[in-house]
Amino acid sequence: xxxxxxxxxxxxxxxKFITAQAGIKYQGREDVFFAxxxxxxxxxxxxxxxxxxxxxxxxxxxNLSNKIARGLVVNSGNANAFTGSKGKxxxxxxxxxxxDALGCKANEVYIASTGVIGEPLDAEKFRSVLGAGVxxxxxxxxxxPAKTIMTTDxxxxxxxxxxxxxxxxITINGIAKGAGMIAPDMATMLSFIFTDMxxxxxxxxxxxxxxxxxxxxxxxxxxxxxxSDSVMVFATGQAGGARLNRVSDxxxxxxKLFGKALGEVLFDLAMQVVRDGEGATxxxxxTVCGGQSDASAxxxxxxxxxxxxxxxxxxxxxxxxGRVVMAVGKAGEPADRDSLSISFGDFLVAExxxxxxxxxxxxxxxxxxxxxxxxxxxxxxxGGQAIVYTCDLTHEYISINADYRS
Amino acid sequence: xxxxxxxxxxxxxxxKFITAQAGIKYQGREDVFFAxxxxxxxxxxxxxxxxxxxxxxxxxxxNLSNKIARGLVVNSGNANAFTGSKGKxxxxxxxxxxxDALGCKANEVYIASTGVIGEPLDAEKFRSVLGAGVxxxxxxxxxxPAKTIMTTDxxxxxxxxxxxxxxxxITINGIAKGAGMIAPDMATMLSFIFTDMxxxxxxxxxxxxxxxxxxxxxxxxxxxxxxSDSVMVFATGQAGGARLNRVSDxxxxxxKLFGKALGEVLFDLAMQVVRDGEGATxxxxxTVCGGQSDASAxxxxxxxxxxxxxxxxxxxxxxxxGRVVMAVGKAGEPADRDSLSISFGDFLVAExxxxxxxxxxxxxxxxxxxxxxxxxxxxxxxGGQAIVYTCDLTHEYISINADYRS
Numbered sequence: 096x097x098x099x100x101x102x103x104x105x106x107x108x109x110x111k112f113i114t115a116q117a118g119i120k121y122q123g124r125e126d127v128f129f130a131x132x133x134x135x136x137x138x139x140x141x142x143x144x145x146x147x148x149x150x151x152x153x154x155x156x157x158n159l160s161n162k163i164a165r166g167l168v169v170n171s172g173n174a175n176a177f178t179g180s181k182g183k184x185x186x187x188x189x190x191x192x193x194x195d196a197l198g199c200k201a202n203e204v205y206i207a208s209t210g211v212i213g214e215p216l217d218a219e220k221f222r223s224v225l226g227a228g229v230x231x232x233x234x235x236x237x238x239x240p241a242k243t244i245m246t247t248d249x250x251x252x253x254x255x256x257x258x259x260x261x262x263x264x265i266t267i268n269g270i271a272k273g274a275g276m277i278a279p280d281m282a283t284m285l286s287f288i289f290t291d292m293x294x295x296x297x298x299x300x301x302x303x304x305x306x307x308x309x310x311x312x313x314x315x316x317x318x319x320x321x322x323s324d325s326v327m328v329f330a331t332g333q334a335g336g337a338r339l340n341r342v343s344d345x346x347x348x349x350x351k352l353f354g355k356a357l358g359e360v361l362f363d364l365a366m367q368v369v370r371d372g373e374g375a376t377x378x379x380x381x382t383v384c385g386g387q388s389d390a391s392a393x394x395x396x397x398x399x400x401x402x403x404x405x406x407x408x409x410x411x412x413x414x415x416x417g418r419v420v421m422a423v424g425k426a427g428e429p430a431d432r433d434s435l436s437i438s439f440g441d442f443l444v445a446e447x448x449x450x451x452x453x454x455x456x457x458x459x460x461x462x463x464x465x466x467x468x469x470x471x472x473x474x475x476x477x478g479g480q481a482i483v484y485t486c487d488l489t490h491e492y493i494s495i496n497a498d499y500r501s
Numbered sequence: 502x503x504x505x506x507x508x509x510x511x512x513x514x515x516x517k518f519i520t521a522q523a524g525i526k527y528q529g530r531e532d533v534f535f536a537x538x539x540x541x542x543x544x545x546x547x548x549x550x551x552x553x554x555x556x557x558x559x560x561x562x563x564n565l566s567n568k569i570a571r572g573l574v575v576n577s578g579n580a581n582a583f584t585g586s587k588g589k590x591x592x593x594x595x596x597x598x599x600x601d602a603l604g605c606k607a608n609e610v611y612i613a614s615t616g617v618i619g620e621p622l623d624a625e626k627f628r629s630v631l632g633a634g635v636x637x638x639x640x641x642x643x644x645x646p647a648k649t650i651m652t653t654d655x656x657x658x659x660x661x662x663x664x665x666x667x668x669x670x671i672t673i674n675g676i677a678k679g680a681g682m683i684a685p686d687m688a689t690m691l692s693f694i695f696t697d698m699x700x701x702x703x704x705x706x707x708x709x710x711x712x713x714x715x716x717x718x719x720x721x722x723x724x725x726x727x728x729s730d731s732v733m734v735f736a737t738g739q740a741g742g743a744r745l746n747r748v749s750d751x752x753x754x755x756x757k758l759f760g761k762a763l764g765e766v767l768f769d770l771a772m773q774v775v776r777d778g779e780g781a782t783x784x785x786x787x788t789v790c791g792g793q794s795d796a797s798a799x800x801x802x803x804x805x806x807x808x809x810x811x812x813x814x815x816x817x818x819x820x821x822x823g824r825v826v827m828a829v830g831k832a833g834e835p836a837d838r839d840s841l842s843i844s845f846g847d848f849l850v851a852e853x854x855x856x857x858x859x860x861x862x863x864x865x866x867x868x869x870x871x872x873x874x875x876x877x878x879x880x881x882x883x884g885g886q887a888i889v890y891t892c893d894l895t896h897e898y899i900s901i902n903a904d905y906r907s
Binding site: 143144145147174176177178180182211212214215317319322401402407408413416417418421422423424425426427429433448449488489490492493496 | 726899
């Protein structure tokens with residue numbers, strides 16, 4: 096299920112980085128990703144809606160209004176979440192160490208941490224690797240940061256898209272990590288996007304907020320929402336030798352072109368994350384139509400996607416549409432039981448509130464053996480639609496999560 | 502984990518029943534419980550909040566306003582849910598068959614079904630067993646109906662309480678089934694309470710609604726809500742030779758006395774259900790205090806109780822309070838991260854938003870080996886409190902639910 100990239104992602108003018116071993120938790124693998132951005136690089140970010148966000152999320156959210164990013168420090172192994180005043184100090188120290196190394200202000204440094212919650216993070220461990228790292232920064236290979244930020248991921252997640260705007264080729268690179276604890280509302284664990292696009296921070300922020308909705312905010316592995324979920328985009332403005340005028344209006348045609356490509360990058364990464372859901376053996380696409388509104392349809396789609404009974408049925412290759420009905424019912428959103436229809440792939444299994452006349456258990460059972468399962472539900476109320484993506488719930492999920500800390 | 506009752510529940514004056522094999526789905530076991538109530542027996546009921554309720558739930562809800570119950574028919578093996586107009590007709594036929602047998606009106610017969618969803622229920626199968634059954638009805642043993650309504654339950658659930666009101670001994674018997682609880686296809690939560698209390702239907706309804714809140718509405722196995730969940734109370738009014746005046750006012754001291762005993766019956770059955778959660782190896786009590794309101798505290802408690810990551814950690818005997826923080830955060834309710842405190846049993850593991858100073862992993866790990874786990878969370882906002890009960894999420898849950906229909 097992993098992705099083998101034979102070629103690396105392209106360079107992004109204005110972005111350099113290193114990866115290193117700071118010894119935060121893991122032994123014998125890199126655990127820090129340190130990136131430097133040329134002056135005038137703008138930043139946008141969306142973060143977890145958790146009421147108990149990590150110290151790093153607080154820090155990034157507070158600094159976003161400055162619009163400028165000169166550095167990014169990401170570590171794996173320790174989430175620095177629920178670490179109280181120690182956590183806040185660790186973030187401040189990390190930013191200061193990075194800023195000193197880069198020669199910028201501390202509030203121009205963005206930070207993300209992933210790993211175990213509740214254990215103090217010793218930011219002093221960053222001092223030597225960040226200090227020494229600046230001199231060795233390179234523009235490639237991108238596989239290194241993608242690997243460095245992994246925790247329970249089984250493969251690194253990265254993607255690149257190009258789009259031509261006003262005759263200038265724009266590159267967008269993205270990396271992500273995920274696996275567990277993925278639910279809507281800034282569900283990804285962590286994702287970082289780098290582009291040479293010339294764009295104002297406000298427009299970038301608006302485009303990110305718009306396109307995260309159908310990508311990272313439309314996936315779920317287990318309904319659990321991290322304290323640390325962050326998606327940040329860094330735009331250097333150096334495409335084509337910086338000869339592109341900065342896009343400063345969301346209504347600008349160039350904003351739409353760029354937004355579309357950005358959306359594709361976000362969507363691709365989100366799909367990589369859900370395919371790597373902890374213990375996943377199936378990729379599941381759930382389409383709900385006939386909802387009272389799009390939001391209502393999305394709530395129903397997530398009720399299906401997060402139902403342990405639906406997820407275990409899919410793991411068991413069982414076209415158990417009765418559980419889908421149950422999940423529609425529990426969503427609490429308007430649904431017309433007696434005109435409800437449900438399809439697995441192209442097989443209509445239920446219509447008008449009961450099993451379809453030509454339903455064939457054998458054909459449905461055969462379909463359920465596929466790796467990609469598509470579930471379509473028409474709730475028979477209105478024109479609202481939504482698509483969400485998830486995976487199944489397996490023994491392996493239990494094994495991974497019953498033993499994670501030990 | 503089961504309960505061995507050496508003695509049967511007492512008789513309830515005005516209640517007789519049989520159990521029988523109608524051959525709905527199971528072979529070689531009883532699958533129909535048919536009870537008859539003397540005239541003037543009143544009924545109260547609370548039902549699933551599912552937007553796709555079963556035909557039986559629709560039927561019972563519609564008839565509740567008549568206040569009188571003369572019969573109850575419960576079958577296991579088929580939930581008669583999502584069966585369209587066939588399902589409605591099956592319920593109507595069942596009621597008619599029972600009413601003919603009992604010599605009452607069809608709308609005085611209450612019905613519940615549990616088992617597979619989406620398969621038409623052949624109510625004709627009830628005709629001979631209900632017709633012949635009336636002559637053989639008895640007042641005991643209660644273990645029979647408790648067993649008859651089981652699906653994936655590993656033990657029958659029943660309880661009895663007595664309370665003296667105005668010098669008259671009142672008896673309340675209850676039976677329940679659950680297990681996967683609240684899962685269509687297999688496990689709906691059903692509970693039936695029988696009492697000789699003399700009480701008006703409206704008061705009984707109010708007391709049931711009140712006491713279901715801290716019992717059946719405070720438990721969760723897997724967050725999934727059945728299309729068929731039903732709790733009904735039948736009160737014959739024959740206690741002490743029917744010499745008790747009917748309680749007609751909720752403010753009556755006797756209503757409080759009875760309500761307390763009813764609440765104890767509901768609570769006991771709810772605990773039996775959660776202890777028998779599918780695949781459960783732990784019983785978990787989650788107390789949330791410091792919430793903005795009781796409702797807010799309950800929402801947080803359920804977010805913790807339903808979190809797959811919290812439930813798998815408990816299965817793994819891991820005092821992973823970081824996941825508890827995550828679950829508090831994802832509830833979306835007000836919580837003060839920096840004054841949050843968490844205890845596992847009597848062990849304070851986190852306070853003031855970080856790990857407790859004297860936290861000892863070894864002691865916590867030892868505590869987590871217990872069968873009963875208590876988790877206390879103070880979210881540091883206000884005076885709102887709630888307690889919910891759940892079980893862990895294990896490999897066995899996956900095995901049961903990935904293979905149920907096959």
